[in-house]
Amino acid sequence: MSDTILTLTGVQADIAQYHILQGVDLAVPRGAVTMLLGRNGVGKTTTLRTIMGHLVARQGVIGFDGMDITARATSARARLGIGYVPENMGIFSDLTVEENMVLAAVSGRLLAERRDRIFAAFPPLRTFWTSDAGTLSGGQKQMLSIARAMAEDRKLYLIDEPTKGLAPAIISTMVAALRELKDGGASILLVEQNFAVARALGDHAAVMDDGRIVWSGEMSELADDAGLQERLMGLSMEGK
Amino acid sequence: MSDAPDHRPTMAAVSFGARLDWAAPWLMVPALILLGFFAIGSMSSWLTLTVSALAMGMMIFVMASGLTLVFGLMDVINFGHGAFVSVGAFVGVSTVLALGHWAGAPSLVLNLLAVGLGVLAAMLVTGVLGWIFERVIIRPVYGAHLKQILITMGGLIVVEQVIVMIWGPDEIFFARPETLKGAITFAGAALEKYRLLAVAVGLAVFVAMRLVLRRTRIGLIVRAGVENGEMVEALGYRLGMVFVGVFIAGSALAGLGGVMWGFYQEVITAGMGEDMMVLVFIVVIIGGLGSVEGAFIGALMVGLMQNYIAFLEPKAALISNIALMTAILMWRPQGMMPVVKAK
Ligand SMILES: Nc1ncnc2c1ncn2[C@@H]1O[C@H](COP(=O)(O)OP(=O)(O)OP(=O)(O)O)[C@@H](O)[C@H]1O
Numbered sequence A: 001m002s003d004t005i006l007t008l009t010g011v012q013a014d015i016a017q018y019h020i021l022q023g024v025d026l027a028v029p030r031g032a033v034t035m036l037l038g039r040n041g042v043g044k045t046t047t048l049r050t051i052m053g054h055l056v057a058r059q060g061v062i063g064f065d066g067m068d069i070t071a072r073a074t075s076a077r078a079r080l081g082i083g084y085v086p087e088n089m090g091i092f093s094d095l096t097v098e099e100n101m102v103l104a105a106v107s108g109r110l111l112a113e114r115r116d117r118i119f120a121a122f123p124p125l126r127t128f129w130t131s132d133a134g135t136l137s138g139g140q141k142q143m144l145s146i147a148r149a150m151a152e153d154r155k156l157y158l159i160d161e162p163t164k165g166l167a168p169a170i171i172s173t174m175v176a177a178l179r180e181l182k183d184g185g186a187s188i189l190l191v192e193q194n195f196a197v198a199r200a201l202g203d204h205a206a207v208m209d210d211g212r213i214v215w216s217g218e219m220s221e222l223a224d225d226a227g228l229q230e231r232l233m234g235l236s237m238e239g240k
Numbered sequence B: 001m002s003d004a005p006d007h008r009p010t011m012a013a014v015s016f017g018a019r020l021d022w023a024a025p026w027l028m029v030p031a032l033i034l035l036g037f038f039a040i041g042s043m044s045s046w047l048t049l050t051v052s053a054l055a056m057g058m059m060i061f062v063m064a065s066g067l068t069l070v071f072g073l074m075d076v077i078n079f080g081h082g083a084f085v086s087v088g089a090f091v092g093v094s095t096v097l098a099l100g101h102w103a104g105a106p107s108l109v110l111n112l113l114a115v116g117l118g119v120l121a122a123m124l125v126t127g128v129l130g131w132i133f134e135r136v137i138i139r140p141v142y143g144a145h146l147k148q149i150l151i152t153m154g155g156l157i158v159v160e161q162v163i164v165m166i167w168g169p170d171e172i173f174f175a176r177p178e179t180l181k182g183a184i185t186f187a188g189a190a191l192e193k194y195r196l197l198a199v200a201v202g203l204a205v206f207v208a209m210r211l212v213l214r215r216t217r218i219g220l221i222v223r224a225g226v227e228n229g230e231m232v233e234a235l236g237y238r239l240g241m242v243f244v245g246v247f248i249a250g251s252a253l254a255g256l257g258g259v260m261w262g263f264y265q266e267v268i269t270a271g272m273g274e275d276m277m278v279l280v281f282i283v284v285i286i287g288g289l290g291s292v293e294g295a296f297i298g299a300l301m302v303g304l305m306q307n308y309i310a311f312l313e314p315k316a317a318l319i320s321n322i323a324l325m326t327a328i329l330m331w332r333p334q335g336m337m338p339v340v341k342a343k
């Protein structure tokens, strides 16, 4: 078994007539958290969507767990063991929280033990278990979206901005849940704008600009080098 | 957005009207029936008209239910849906006529057996036809509305011509099976037996669909897919397969609706499905695209409007349903029970 769970090699993808991903090279190590960072609009979400198969890679190869999945259908990729938390959360608002979770357990039942673990991480989901998911607050929806990815063990989690628009109290709930996932040995590719969260969770980091990966290395290296951050992302930890 | 995840909001501050909001569409049907009562004035006429209206509404619902899901799930506009209504009627009626000794016997069991076999044959044929239709006509034009409209209309014409080839160009008149003829008298009103049967069948179809949509995994997938198909696939479900299944089921239901409508009118023509489609589309639109409940309520309202107005003001009957659609769309532009679309 290779120690890389996901590799993108020269991946290009278009949205309508726009050339968005311009040759993404990325390796996501097994059993660690890899941060995908970069300014707004550089193609992070598009990269995740292309990995998931929502967008077709026009060029390049996507390898997952030793297989070439470039031409696979989205559902097949999911069944190979990729859990996806999209940027817009993808909640089924007409279904109850429970029904959202039941659907997420693709291979069968949502185990009680698993459900209790999710309740422990995200208590509001227990409170609103039988409510329509559409009535949840933004933060609760985000919890549900992550909980859905955790409904079964996945080989890889793709998580797009789990702290977007959340109050600090809920951000720490998210971080704790993701850390627990990480401590359980999960492989995670995490897009995050909140640098404090990135630093707290990330083992590795890849920085995108203009549809390409422009830097990759250890998260600690990036976190300790304000000049590098400034150059790559136009931000620095100073004052954060 | 709330920062207090454990806090459960109470309803205390919500006004009575707002609390009724979700139920408002459901109240429209009894409200219309009540309105009809006061407008018509005569108890017996009102009862007869109401049963006839509900029967008509149920049949339109059976025809519309598949169409609304097909639209909701894959954003496919199928103008050819009426073809399944016509084919269902011809296959179903032919089967029953072929079983003439059963249909003609004064035995309820034999009559229902004949009709049941006719329905089975109709649904089987329209189901298979739906499967072919999806494969050959719909699949190449996913995502292209104009092409969908044109090619499904083309498909409709082809199917109608095939009916003419097989059964001939003339309308076919026939009588209902023996025990389904006539009426029972209730509170001074004559209620046609067949209409009562149609109401029961329509209600059964609605309840069954609701159970499937709410209580089974496939139903959950369909409801989730109507809202966000991409996410359903990202969870590992093959939405394309689910869609084909829904298309086949919807076609078979249209076939059932065709048989029911055929026996209601006691005449069938190749163009009967096409004729029904105006009402079916009105129902799908006022119900809210993708909503089975909405289509159900919409169909009953259309049936009630059509029958009451035809009685009260025959000249206005033609425009009554367009007026109904306009009024409802002014109230709720997305239809009565719009399905949230995440895109
Ligand atoms: N539907 C679309 N049509 C045209 N351009 C699009 C569309 N969706 C995204 N883009 C463009 O693709 C580029 C990459 O978008 P993407 O969402 O991947 O960025 P991102 O890195 O996730 O940004 P953010 O940090 O703001 O979420 C952006 O420049 C965006 O404008």
Ligand SMILES: [Mg+2]
Pocket: A044, A045, A046, A087, A160
């Ligand atoms: Mg993004």
